[in-house]
Amino acid sequence: MHKQGALAGQLDRLWVAGARASRADSAAVQGVVSALNATLQPDQVISDRERLLAFSYDATGERHWPDVVVFAQSAQEVETAVQIAAAQGVYILARGSSSNLSGGTTPVLGGLILSLTRMNHIRHVDVLNRQAVVEPGVINADLQVALQSWHFFYPPDPASHRISTLGGNVAENSGGPHCVKYGVTVNHIIQLEVVLADGRRLLTPTARDYRVGLDITGLLTGSEGTMAIVTQITAQIAPQPEQTATMLAVFASVDEALHTVSAIIAHHIVPSTLELLDKKSLEIVESFVHAGYPVDAGAVLLIEVDGPSAVVQAQTAAIADIAAQGGAHEFRIAQSALEADALWKGRRAHYGAAARIAPHLWIQDVTVPRPLLAEMMRDVIVIGQHHGFNIFCSAHAGDGNLHPIITYDPANADEVARMRQADHDILAACVNRGGAITGEHGIGIDKLENLALMYGPRERQTMSDLKHAFDPSGVLNPLKVVLPPPVRPSDPHWEEPSDHTWTPNTAQEASQAVMDARQAGIQLSVGGYFTGWAMTGRPLTTPLSTSHLRQIVDFDKDNLTVEVEAGMSASELAQWLRHEGLQSPFLPYSSPKTTVGGMIAANARNWRHAYLLGWRDVVLGVEWIDGRGQILRFGRKTMKNVAGYDVTKLAVGSWGRLGLISKAILRLRPLAPQRLLGYTQSDTVDRLLDMALQFGASASRPDGVVITRLKPGQAQLWIAHESPGAEPTKEWVEGQGREAGLTWTWLEEDAWVSWEDERTRLWQQALQHGTYAEGGVLPTHLSHVINRVALDHLFIVYPASGAYEIFAGPNDVPLNLEGLSRRISEGQYWQQPTDGWDAIEDRIRHVFDPDGIFGPSKSRT
């Protein structure tokens, strides 16, 4: 046992782990220290007990001694340090600014602290490809500053953005006030370079829509340093909006304010910020910063909208009306950047002001479906009163993300105990409301035991097994995120084969069918109507179909979510949503035999929302049946959720290898009343490609962009726009066309259907009689790809993501075509190997499908 005395206020975390974990022994630590000293510079290693104290904590406040600290200056050094520590079985914890609020970087069992603060270089900003490549130690705000001169920004801006590192943001999947419109960190991470627990350094498969293999980037984002250590981040960046309007609406009560939030959403406005402060918060903030907030108000909303100036003006006027109808007795619109800053000042000061009224404060982080936010806030007040606290809240109201604050004195043991009980009760109440116990702060050590409130033993065991798949010896950041249940859950109860069917009507029937197949040693192919099965490259075995699972399970219009069974026709769902004035970005308008589950499993491309990364940005949760017949449920109908691993990401693009997706929760968007669809054409593709790339770098860009050559010699650039602002977008696009000498043809929306049908026809024809090939490159490299494609080949290129699809004659596409990911030619299937990830992908498959009933366990080549 490495002897390190206990620190004041230290909780005994060892009992949580039972006999499964202990600190590394001192000989092992000594070995690591010697090896590190032999390799690195003296100022890069700290190993004396006293200096180590400064690395015993993070912003959560608990303290535990680490064994050694290393300041890595390069990815190679991270590799070296991980190899040295892992060889001795010494735990490894990556650390940035340690501003996290869940204990993610607290060395509960000691170990090696791998400080990445010196890896703080912005390597590359590429506005045409809309990405920035950075080291993990770069501070979020520093990236924002660097992007400003390009008129670009990186949307996720957690409250800690001035201190937190991007590596930390990735580890925690950070949110922030702007994610109501732009999404959280995971929606902007394209690729990671990581060092695995075995010391290997690898690039993750891209998160873009031409990925083959599993969404490891998505799974690792938010994994809190327990699965891999990030050494480089490729982040998606966006052009700064043309205009931003900042508003403050003042209400007599929280209820009025939250009704107004619902009304804004119901009016199909998606603000870029929708923040709430309650009465006590206002009093505290105002006494501290004098931001000009009314202290006699019950609540205020800080609202921002951004976009083309015409849209911003219309939305600002609409919000002013909505707020007035909602009972706002005061409504201010900032007339200048300075005034906007003043309105923000109060919101930003919330934490600090709270910190000044008591020796210590605890900030909680729960998320509920947005329409339940008022109820959740009432729960919090009642719980506070019960435990003797006057709890006050700020909320990212647009996301249903609530931050109750409890102030207390750490020296008062009774108060600390009551605080912990109140904390637990708040989490339980949030789960009762269908929420997630953490929206953006993470599980860490803080909520480790409370994860069971949200996830049953089977889900927790699955998460724990996934951790094991990445880190079999358990050296990375131990006792964080998830603990397996005390006893591994047994397989679901199986009886003699019932008169089961391969087209189950319920998840239970599907589970029964999977168990029957497992018992009988039957190989299953899971799908809807199997229209795209050729794309899997696997023979069709016994088909287990979702085609009878086609109910809408839950439609929450105010929350902008829908939960559907996986066999539901995607185009029928799209039609149905259109009648409600809503849309889900990737649903097609035609092909009734394409199911929602199938599209998710295939991560199907759709160019109308070209600047999203794909289905991963839309699917909030899934229910799926794994190879044991277990019915697992991951995710919630909340906009933010970082409770446990984001297992849902694995379903997207899983191609039926991990089980049968039985239900999915989708995020919806309002469908603007005026929409845009049109094209322009040219005899040279490069000209269109250039224009599309310029579009991408502009704030005025349309939502969707694609280039087609569906007939030889006829290249077309298509654009679509379904967000507000069809008219200004159209004018802008036409202006760009005039400059380039191109004219636009505008079509009725019905043209969608024929567009999609044509693509489907070409695709089926290529699969049956020729070659279908697809892949992806950096958008600026698409030109090289196109120039290698024969003149008579037809193709579709996606200039926003860099994806391409080629429809050609037999054996006409060379395997060395840049970025080629999949080629199907005359029954021959080829797929790009997932370099270095095969073993981990196999282990992940084994977690869900131990007997390989959804396909052989060796990856295809």
Next chain:
Amino acid sequence: MQSVARNSILSEIDHCNKCGFCLPACPTYQLTGSELHSPRGRIAMVEAATRQEIEWGQGIEESLSYCLSCRACETACPSGVRYHRILEAGRTALAQHRPRRLSWATRQILGTVKHPRRLRRLAGIGHTFRKWPMPRALLPLLPLTGYQAAVAEPVSPISSKKPDVAFFEGCVMSAIFPDANRAAQNLLQRAGLAVVTPQGQGCCGALHLHAGQREEAVAMAKANILAFEATGDVLVVNTAGGCGAMLSEYGELFEHDEQWATRAQRFSQRVRDWSTVLRQQPQEIPLAGSGERVVLQNSCHLVNVEHAGDDAAALASSVPGDQFVGYPGQDRCCGSAGTYNIEHQEWALAIVTAKMADITALRPNRILVNNPGCHLQMRWGAEQAGDDSVQVEHLATYLERAAARAAASSQPTQGGSPDGAP
């Protein structure tokens, strides 16, 4: 540590939520990326040593001694933690547990500042022998030397019944930078204020306090309080951000001294930077520039303790005909920090080098300063950067020249008083 002091410091430490908002504000954290050299880390070290979880040993000594005491963390702290109290308590306890002999050079400085004449002589000798090889022990003193002050003619004083402000000269300012003091006095008088310089004042004691010589500092503070009580309750103005900060915290220095607490408090409430007083004066002084680009290296104590950094920036950008260029590091410590650039020369150089890289990119003709330590440090930085085109100058001297230029051009034929005073 005494149990009263122990409890008082632990309760101050309790206010630290370890949120980390201080990290980007801290120059040594920026330099090292190490928690040990961050405000949050230093607080944690003092806490642990106070709780006897670690020794008052080498680890905490390293952590605390490399702190610049620039106080930028206090401005960044959302919880209002009074970091300097924790630091000082830590340093005091450390001095008891682990007495440390200051370097010869620092001891010379701490001794000399009490004797302005000796200090002036040292600066003068330094100028003469600058180009000659120096004994190793003297090398750290090099940055102190070689400044040639060109003191402006005094403008005709305001003849008023009683003074409007009492001028605090400061030891280094009066010995090495008398030009800046004179310039500030001239400007105040141009703005219509009667300035008096009380007898019996001396060094503010900041260097001693920060070097752990509290008793020396207390004695100096008493002398100053006495000297300025003689002038009545007028504002006490000075030209050095570091001294201003110390003077404005005499109240805190004596808070447990029944006899002096009120007097010290009263004195501290009177303290202002000259730039604050000048900026608030309704009478505007005509200024004229000469087409220069200027940047400001603000005194961190002026910014973070007196909270008057904006006044300096406002004045620096007020000269028509010159171009003031702001930059993000304008308020960030230059690495001078009292005797820091002598005790920790390597780090001080690294900090000023990084700063010079930012500044050089802006291609200024002039770097304006408002503290003697910063003045010497920035000259050293410019020299190290091999940039001899840029001048380092006190803000007051710069403004006084602009005022004289404006006065001269408005009255080209008259040789009389250029101040325009009534």
